[in-house]
Every structure is written in structure tokens, then in C-alpha cells.
Amino acid sequence: MVIILIYFLFAGIGLEASEILLEHADRLETERKGERVYLYGSVSVKSGEIRIKSHTAKWDKSKRIIQFVQDVTIESPDYLIKSDGVLFDENKDIARTTQGRVLLEFKKRSGSASGNTGVLLKSDSIAIIIGNASFTSLDTTDSGKVKVNAESLSYDFSRSVGKAFRHTKMTLEDRDGKINLIMNCDSMVYFGEGESLYAYGNITLEKDTLNANSEFLKYYRKNENILMCGKPTVWGKTQEIRGDTILAVFVEGELKYGFVFKDAITTWQSDSLHPERLSTFEAESVYFTFVSGAPEKIHLFGTVRSKYYPVERDTATTSLNTVRSDSALLVFKEGKLDSIYFWGSARGEFMRTEKGKPDSLFYEARTISYAPEQEEVMLLGDSYVRYHDFELKSHRVEYNLDSYILKAYGFTAGDSVLGKPVVKQGNDEFFADHIDYNIKSGKGHMYYGKSSSGEAYYSGDIVARAEKGDFYIKGGRYTTCEINSPHYHFYSPKIKMIRSERLVAKGVVLYIKDLPVFALPYIVFSLQKTRHSGFLPVDIGNFARGERFIRNIGYYYAPGPYWDGKIALDYDELTGWLFKGSVRYALKDYFSGEISGSYKFESSEALTSEHKYARWDISLNHSQNISSTSYLGLRGNFVSDKNYFYDTRYTPEERMTSTLxxxxxxxxxxxxxxxxxxxxxxxxxxxxxxxxxxxxxxxxxxxxxxxxxxxxxxxxxxxxxxxxxxxxxxxxxxxxxxxxxxxxxxxxxxxxxxxxxxxxxxxxxxxxxxxxxxxxxxxxxxxxxxxxxxxxxxxxxxxxxxxxxxxxxxxxxxxxxxxxxxxxxxxxxxxxxxxxxxxxxxxxxx
Incomplete structure (x- = not known):
């Protein structure tokens, strides 16, 4: 790449404040007592190190003005100025061209400048070219050519500062004449021996397939840095970067990396068939790297907001992936986006419209990675996915946007597995070590999964979910005991769970702890949440002092919406059998009530006799709206003896009941x-x-x-x-x-x-x-x-x-x-x- 320089009006083109010395003229005429001198033929005048030559000259000594005409040259050790006429005003130390175009040639460097009019400010050491000004120079670093066009050019010899004004255009060409860079701006300032360059106002850059614009540009030759300010924009065929300030760093003429400061936005066209779908990434700042002119990595920092359109295989489908995070990284391979990473409270939404029907998937995690070509998303750390009524929490989640396949895992920490997948769908909740699931069809597998429904808990080695929501469990276990190592469970090699209705198991074996007790050919448990008739869930276990018990053996009967009832019995090895039952009734807006009770028959033996007695309790509650303004309530509690609650109840609150x-x-x-x-x-x-x-x-x-x-x-x-x-x-x-x-x-x-x-x-x-x-x-x-x-x-x-x-x-x-x-x-x-x-x-x- 040709280094971005302007080699116009180089140092050393000054007029010294010396007296004018006439070196030669073929013929000399004077008038007004020598105050006016006419010089003819090979005129040569010297002032300091500057020598002015022309064909003729008119020297007005009283006014200290010399008019040089025809083939005028102003020569110094560093430059040569040519024009058809020059007026030199010794009073103002100004030399100005009066006829024809002016040409400035550099002696120590290969370059020249030209224009309609030239002005040389002797005391200020400034040369100016006005009107259709142009500059051409060879770049000694790679033999390229630099061209600058403007309405005017100037050079300050004392400070080595060159300037171009109004409608400025700079062109860089390589040694073969190929244009490498074009820059347009309102004005331009060049400092020193090519150390830096400033450009101002309406700046546009064109290089290969890249373009840029800004309000201010600064170029550093030594570090090969370009700094653009004033809401600059850099764009290519499919990509664009904007921000408050952009810094680009080149190495040997090739763009290597850059920074975008404040309000950074990068966009690109990910789908060439749909140019209106522009993917966008916004952040507080951006750091990017390039290889061979193509993007390699883009780092985004501070409140990242992204909007990405994947390439669709089906033209009738539209997808959009939006993510927010604290920081992000875009990785490119061979100029194409290969992967995207998001860090820090990352959360996103994947929206897809197929055949006019919109759909959305929500996800979040500490880290999110996305592979556009494979359409795969990986969530890592406190991962969460929600699709309709399906919710998943896990340490790690892998999801394919095209196949809708979702995989979830925990992670191993020593002897434990943490962050295991937890699925919630409707009122159902599932736990597993590993999950494979198709969120579109609802089919999937859970390995070593477990779940609950009401007071029922079930688990299995492999849990397969059918499309309608039914589950098939291999190596399944069912219990109503909520602890991790239940007192009892039913085991079956094959269990079918019809969602929210019932659980059917074949070849069932009842285990007390790890001891098999008896076997059944099959068993059915109800899972319905609404009122329905059926057997009650059984509770089996043992007390802390060792006595075993079985509770809630009974049936619930719900014939209609107005009343229901249940009857059950409990048994424990210490106190024997307890019968209990209840009836509820209600007619909306009129009355409601409940009658419940329990009965226990006990006997005790003395030396000569046996004493048998019954123990019981009854509770009733009735509420009735007689009219819209009157109400009748009835409540009653009765018990056979003062120790009955203590002997038959299970919770401390019930056992400590002291008042009726x-x-x-x-x-x-x-x-x-x-x-x-x-x-x-x-x-x-x-x-x-x-x-x-x-x-x-x-x-x-x-x-x-x-x-x-x-x-x-x-x-x-x-x-x-x-x-x-x-x-x-x-x-x-x-x-x-x-x-x-x-x-x-x-x-x-x-x-x-x-x-x-x-x-x-x-x-x-x-x-x-x-x-x-x-x-x-x-x-x-x-x-x-x-x-x-x-x-x-x-x-x-x-x-x-x-x-x-x-x-x-x-x-x-x-x-x-x-x-x-x-x-x-x-x-x-x-x-x-x-x-x-x-x-x-x-x-x-x-």
C-alpha cells in the first residue's frame, strides 16, 4: 500500500531578507535618473539564496517593485518555480505570478505542483498556489505516486507545514499506475517530513473495496495510524462500522487492527439474497483485527446489543436472532462470520417466521456462543431456555436452530454433578442428568430423570417424551415419599405416563427401602389435577422409633360438581388401624360445607378381663347465604377423649390441639x-x-x-x-x-x-x-x-x-x-x- 502522504511544497523554498543583486542582463536602460530600470535579455537577479531569471524585467527602485516577464524562474537549492510573469514587491516581501500558470518543481524530491497563480510570502516563508492547484510526487517508500488537487495549496517553510484548501482530492497510485486510495475533503494540513496529515470536513476515503467518511482525519506516518472523528463510518461490500471515533492501524501498508470508541455500531449483510436484512451489533466500544484485508475478529465491549439475520435455506422463512450482553466477540474465517460469543448476563431471543406464522425462543446464560453456518447456539453457566410453555434450566445447553434439537447437561465438580437440567412444562417439572429434546415436536429423552405430580414422585433411567406429551419410562420408580431416599417405591421396567391423567406400570414390585416386598402384574396411578374419582396416593414408611406404617389406603369419589367424598384407613404397628373419611358439598352462591371424622377401635387386656372401647372425632362446617344481605354459619368440633388428637394425628400442630x-x-x-x-x-x-x-x-x-x-x-x-x-x-x-x-x-x-x-x-x-x-x-x-x-x-x-x-x-x-x-x-x-x-x-x- 502507498503510504498516505502529501509530498507537496517541501521544506527549504524561502527568500532571505537580503538586498536585491543584479547578476546579469544583456542590455540595461534607465529613466527618471535611474529610479526605473529596464532589463533585457537573460536577466538574472539574486536575493539571498534565491535567484530569479527572466527574458525581460522592469525595476522600479522608488517603489521597490520588480516585474519579471517571459520565461520567469525562481530557483533555490530546494525548488524551482516557473511562470510567464512574476511581480516582486520588496516592501511587502511578496512575489506573485502575473501571467500564465505557475509550476513548482522540487529538486531534492521527485515532485511538482502547479496552478493558476502563485504567491511567495518572503517574510513569512510561505508559498501559495491558487486556482486549479495540483501536486504530484513519487513516494520513495514504494515508488508509488501521490496526487493532490485543490483550489489552492500552501507551504510554510519555517514550520514545514503544507496545506490544501477547498475541494481537496488526494489520489495514491502504485508503481504500475493502479489507484490504491482516493481521499476527498474540504481541506488538508501536512506536517514535517511526512510525519502526520490532517484532513477536515466532508472526508471520504476509497481503498480497494473499503470506503470511509468522517469530519476529521489524522494520519501518522511513523505508526501508520489513521484516526477519524466526527461520527466516522467505514464500509465495504457487505460490512459497515460506525462510531464516535475510529482508529485504524496499518502494518506495511496493510490494515491490521483498529478501535471504535463510543456508540460503536457494526453492520453487515449476512444474506446476499435479502440486502434489506442488515445484521447489527452495537456496543460502547469495538476492537477489530484484520488478516489480508479481511476481518479476523471483532471485540465488542459495554452493553452489547445485537441483531443477526441467519442465511435461510428456505426463501419462505425469515429468522432473526437478537442478543444483549456485557461484551461479545465475532470470529471470521476467510471473510465469513464463523462464530459469535457473548459474555456477562447474556440473554437473547430467536424469532422465526415460517409460512406467515411467527415463533420465538428465549434464552439466557452467563456465556452464549453461536455458530451461524451450523446454526448452533451453546449456553454455558446458569442457562435458561423458554419456548412457549417449555422452560429449561441447566449449566450447559446446546441448541440447533434448524433442527430444533436441544441438549442439556450439568457439570462435574469432584464427585458431584451440579447444574443438572430442570424442565418445567405447564404444571409438570422434570429433573435429569442429561436431556435430548426437540422443542418443535415435543419429543425427547431424559437420562436418569425424575419428576413430580401433586404428591407423586417418579423417576427413571431413561425417560422418553412422545409428541403428545406422554412419557415412556425405562427402569421407572414411583413413590409419594418426598425425600431423596424414599421409605418405599414401586419399581417397573416399563412405565407409561399419560400427561396430567394417569400413570400405568407393568411388572410392578413394591420396595420398602431396598427390600422387595410384593409384586403386582400392573398398577395405575392418577395424575389429574382436577377433581376426579380414584384411589388415593399411599404413603409408606417408618417412625423414628422404628414402627412401620402405611397411610391413606382409600378411595376418592367425585360423582359431580356438587359434592365429593373420600374414605381411607391408616395402619401402624404401634396403634393399629385408623378409619377416616369426609364429605364436601357446595352449591355456588348458596351454600357450602364439609363433614369429616375419624374412628379408631382399641382394646386393652387386664389380668382377668379385656376392655374394648371406641375413639373418634367429628368436625362439621356449614355456610349458607340466606339472601344477598343475610348469612348463616355453623361450625362444630367433637372428640371422644382428650388424648385422641395426640394419639392419631401426625403433625405437631394437630397433635397439640387443646380447644374445640x-x-x-x-x-x-x-x-x-x-x-x-x-x-x-x-x-x-x-x-x-x-x-x-x-x-x-x-x-x-x-x-x-x-x-x-x-x-x-x-x-x-x-x-x-x-x-x-x-x-x-x-x-x-x-x-x-x-x-x-x-x-x-x-x-x-x-x-x-x-x-x-x-x-x-x-x-x-x-x-x-x-x-x-x-x-x-x-x-x-x-x-x-x-x-x-x-x-x-x-x-x-x-x-x-x-x-x-x-x-x-x-x-x-x-x-x-x-x-x-x-x-x-x-x-x-x-x-x-x-x-x-x-x-x-x-x-x-x-
Whole structure:
């Protein structure tokens, strides 16, 4: 590659501030007493190291101006300037061409520049070529040719800085005349002996199949670096790179690597048949490498967002793969994308439309790799895949986008396998060591898989899934024990599981731990989630003290939507058989209820006799909506003896039950009031005591205004009445009490500033008797309260982040409460927790 240089107007073309010396002329004429001199024939004038020659010259000594005409040359040790006319102004130290085009030739370097007009600034050591300026030079590094065209060119000899202005075009040719690079820009600046080059404004580059544009370009000859700024873009036949800044590094004229800083975007056309499908990768920055002019690797850093269109084998199919991650790597082979890697919280979506039907697959992992040619995706580390209702979690997942085949594995850590595949589909969940699965057809295999359905757990050496969702299990095991080493399980060499319906096994053997107990020709277990008749799942095991048990041997019967029932029995070696059953019934919006119980028959032997007795418990619950505003509820719990729950229940909560509650409740709601009556009984099994409310009655009148209009229209009244008759085992607490509470409130709004809400509550208590034996004693309590509140609104102008105004509201509130103390309340019984006690209150809060 020809090095990107501009060898125009090289150093050393200066006029010294010396007196003008006339070296030769064939003939000389003077006038005005020698103030004006006419020179003819082979005129030669020297000023410092510069010698000016021409055919004729006119020298005005008073004005210190010399006009050179015909075959004019300005020569120095480094350059030669040719023109048909030159005007030299000694006062301004300026030489300017006046006739014909100007030609600048370099002596020490092979190169020349030309244009319509030339200007030489003697004091500033600057030469300028104006109008159709062009420069041509040979690059000594590879004998290539550099051409520059612009409206004007200049060179500062003191600083060795050359410039090109307006409509600048630079062309680099190799030794055979082939164009290697073309650059267009508004202006260009060249520094030193080819050390660096700056280009400004509307820059375009063309090299082989690559193109670029930017607003600013800087070229470093020593390092062969090109820096482009101002939203530069580099593109080829099928690829494009954009960013805030691009740095390209060349080695021996060949592009080797580069950087894209800030808002980096790389796009390419992955499918030549569909040029409108542009794959895109975006990141905060990009690092890329090239080999033989073709991309080798592209590294993306910081919030990577990708959109890739795979090459479709079927023209009726459209696919799009989008991924987000912290970083990414694109690897190319022979100019084609070979693989893509994503790191750090990578997550993606593969969308495919076939015959007009869209479909999507979602996936995420710590690392994602993608091979476009093979259409294979590999997820590594906390991998997750979701397709419709199919979900998979695993350490490693391999997925083929074309065949829809998915494989999942865990990883070995010492003696353990971690990150094993877990599949969830609908309400089913599966665990396995390895999974092969076609997510499109729903067929697949799970090796050493296990799953659960409700309270049932099953596993197998190989689990094959059919297209309809049925499973075929080889070397299968079924149990209702949830621990890893179950107390029992059913084993079958062949099991068929019809999804969400039933499990059928042939050649079944029941194992207690690892010991085979008995065999069955076949067995069927229900897996349905909805209500349906069938045998109950059996639970087999042993207690910590060694006794074995078998529970829940029974049947569930569901003849219709209105009622169902079940009956079962438990057996353990210590206490024997326990029968239990329940019936549920319901009619939507009308009533519902349940009756359940258990029965246990026991016997004990003495020396001379045998004692037989029955133990039992019964529970019932009934709820009925009599109308839209009334309700009736009934609850009852009964047991044969106080130790029954402890002897027959399995959970600590049930075994520690110490109270039995029964009650009957009626509730009625009116338009502005409500009525409740309750009959309840609480029996403590441990202490053999009872507590009964026969009955408790409550009537509530909701707050309502007393007047419809006038200044008293805000006066509100509320009322609550309560009656309780308590009967307990201890007759000391067998009393009744009634309370009547009246509330008055009068809220006043002083618009638009203040709200004032004063109120008073009066409560009266009436008992059947007090501790002194007084009949129908009563007591009154009084409480007063006042609340004062207001709202203050304000606006704060903000004017930042799109927020114009911030509104705030202050709501100060002051509350005052007063309640005189009770005088003599010690003579009253606290019936049901009700006592006419009131402490003195005087409180101000805000």
C-alpha cells in the first residue's frame, strides 16, 4: 500500500531578507535618473539564496517593485518555480505570478505542483498556489505516486507545514499506475517530513473495496495510524462500522487492527439474497483485527446489543436472532462470520417466521456462543431456555436452530454433578442428568430423570417424551415419599405416563427401602389435577422409633360438581388401624360445607378381663347465604377423649390441639345498619372447662346525618349496641352485660382554608349485678375530640431533566382529645373482657 502522504511544497523554498543583486542582463536602460530600470535579455537577479531569471524585467527602485516577464524562474537549492510573469514587491516581501500558470518543481524530491497563480510570502516563508492547484510526487517508500488537487495549496517553510484548501482530492497510485486510495475533503494540513496529515470536513476515503467518511482525519506516518472523528463510518461490500471515533492501524501498508470508541455500531449483510436484512451489533466500544484485508475478529465491549439475520435455506422463512450482553466477540474465517460469543448476563431471543406464522425462543446464560453456518447456539453457566410453555434450566445447553434439537447437561465438580437440567412444562417439572429434546415436536429423552405430580414422585433411567406429551419410562420408580431416599417405591421396567391423567406400570414390585416386598402384574396411578374419582396416593414408611406404617389406603369419589367424598384407613404397628373419611358439598352462591371424622377401635387386656372401647372425632362446617344481605354459619368440633388428637394425628400442630370450638352465627345487613347474633361454645380439652356465649348480639347503626339542610346538615349520629350473656364452668363469671354507644360529630369546612371536626362519644354499661349484689347497675363514660386540618399547595420551578414544575402539598393537622377518668369500676365483673374502665385522657397531637 502507498503510504498516505502529501509530498507537496517541501521544506527549504524561502527568500532571505537580503538586498536585491543584479547578476546579469544583456542590455540595461534607465529613466527618471535611474529610479526605473529596464532589463533585457537573460536577466538574472539574486536575493539571498534565491535567484530569479527572466527574458525581460522592469525595476522600479522608488517603489521597490520588480516585474519579471517571459520565461520567469525562481530557483533555490530546494525548488524551482516557473511562470510567464512574476511581480516582486520588496516592501511587502511578496512575489506573485502575473501571467500564465505557475509550476513548482522540487529538486531534492521527485515532485511538482502547479496552478493558476502563485504567491511567495518572503517574510513569512510561505508559498501559495491558487486556482486549479495540483501536486504530484513519487513516494520513495514504494515508488508509488501521490496526487493532490485543490483550489489552492500552501507551504510554510519555517514550520514545514503544507496545506490544501477547498475541494481537496488526494489520489495514491502504485508503481504500475493502479489507484490504491482516493481521499476527498474540504481541506488538508501536512506536517514535517511526512510525519502526520490532517484532513477536515466532508472526508471520504476509497481503498480497494473499503470506503470511509468522517469530519476529521489524522494520519501518522511513523505508526501508520489513521484516526477519524466526527461520527466516522467505514464500509465495504457487505460490512459497515460506525462510531464516535475510529482508529485504524496499518502494518506495511496493510490494515491490521483498529478501535471504535463510543456508540460503536457494526453492520453487515449476512444474506446476499435479502440486502434489506442488515445484521447489527452495537456496543460502547469495538476492537477489530484484520488478516489480508479481511476481518479476523471483532471485540465488542459495554452493553452489547445485537441483531443477526441467519442465511435461510428456505426463501419462505425469515429468522432473526437478537442478543444483549456485557461484551461479545465475532470470529471470521476467510471473510465469513464463523462464530459469535457473548459474555456477562447474556440473554437473547430467536424469532422465526415460517409460512406467515411467527415463533420465538428465549434464552439466557452467563456465556452464549453461536455458530451461524451450523446454526448452533451453546449456553454455558446458569442457562435458561423458554419456548412457549417449555422452560429449561441447566449449566450447559446446546441448541440447533434448524433442527430444533436441544441438549442439556450439568457439570462435574469432584464427585458431584451440579447444574443438572430442570424442565418445567405447564404444571409438570422434570429433573435429569442429561436431556435430548426437540422443542418443535415435543419429543425427547431424559437420562436418569425424575419428576413430580401433586404428591407423586417418579423417576427413571431413561425417560422418553412422545409428541403428545406422554412419557415412556425405562427402569421407572414411583413413590409419594418426598425425600431423596424414599421409605418405599414401586419399581417397573416399563412405565407409561399419560400427561396430567394417569400413570400405568407393568411388572410392578413394591420396595420398602431396598427390600422387595410384593409384586403386582400392573398398577395405575392418577395424575389429574382436577377433581376426579380414584384411589388415593399411599404413603409408606417408618417412625423414628422404628414402627412401620402405611397411610391413606382409600378411595376418592367425585360423582359431580356438587359434592365429593373420600374414605381411607391408616395402619401402624404401634396403634393399629385408623378409619377416616369426609364429605364436601357446595352449591355456588348458596351454600357450602364439609363433614369429616375419624374412628379408631382399641382394646386393652387386664389380668382377668379385656376392655374394648371406641375413639373418634367429628368436625362439621356449614355456610349458607340466606339472601344477598343475610348469612348463616355453623361450625362444630367433637372428640371422644382428650388424648385422641395426640394419639392419631401426625403433625405437631394437630397433635397439640387443646380447644374445640363450636358456634352458630346469623348476620343481617340493612341499608344503614347491621345485626349479628352468635351462639358459641369453647371447650378446653386439657382443663375440661367450657366457655359459652348464649348469646352475643350486636346491632350497629352507621353514621348518618340528622338534618337534610340548614346549618345542622353536617351533624352526624352513629349508634352501636351490644349484648353478651356468658356462661362458664366457674359460676363467678356467669353474668350478662349490655353496652350502648352513641357518637355525634359536626365537621365544619371554612372554605377554602380550614376543616374543623368536633365530636363526642357517650357509652353506657348495664350489668345484671355487681360484686356487691346490686341489681342492674350501670355506668356512663364520655370522651371529646376535635380535629383541625388544612392543605397548603405550592409550586417549585425546576426546569431540568424535562421537569418544569415540582408541586408540593403540606397538610398540617392538630388533634385534641379529652376523656374524664372512671370513678368506681372495681365493683363490675369483666364479662367477656368488657369493663366500664376509662383512664383520664388529655392529649394534643399534631
Amino acid at each position: 370450638n363450636s358456634d352458630l352465627v346469623f348476620y343481617k345487613n340493612f341499608e344503614h345498619s347491621s345485626f349479628t347474633i352468635t351462639f358459641s361454645r369453647e371447650y378446653n380439652i386439657g382443663t375440661n372447662t367450657t366457655r359459652e356465649n348464649l348469646p352475643s348480639i350486636r346491632f350497629t347503626r352507621y353514621q348518618q346525618t340528622l338534618f337534610r339542610s340548614g346549618w345542622l346538615k353536617n351533624l352526624n349520629l352513629s349508634y352501636s349496641g351490644y349484648f353478651l350473656k356468658r356462661h362458664e364452668t366457674n359460676p363467678l363469671f356467669n353474668h350478662w352485660v349490655t353496652t350502648q354507644e352513641l357518637g355525634l360529630s359536626f365537621p365544619v369546612n371554612i372554605e377554602p382554608y380550614v376543616n374543623i371536626s368536633p365530636g363526642v362519644n357517650i357509652c353506657g354499661y348495664l350489668y345484671d349485678s355487681d360484686k356487691q349484689g346490686k341489681y342492674l347497675p350501670y355506668y356512663l363514660t364520655l370522651s371529646l375530640n376535635t380535629n383541625i386540618s388544612t392543605s397548603i399547595y405550592g409550586n417549585i420551578p425546576v426546569g431540568i431533566l424535562g421537569i418544569k414544575t415540582l408541586r408540593h402539598i403540606l397538610q398540617p393537622n392538630i388533634n385534641f382529645s379529652f376523656q374524664p377518668p372512671s370513678k368506681d369500676y372495681s365493683n363490675f365483673y369483666p364479662v367477656g373482657g368488657i369493663a366500664p374502665y376509662a383512664s383520664r385522657i388529655k392529649r394534643l397531637s399534631y
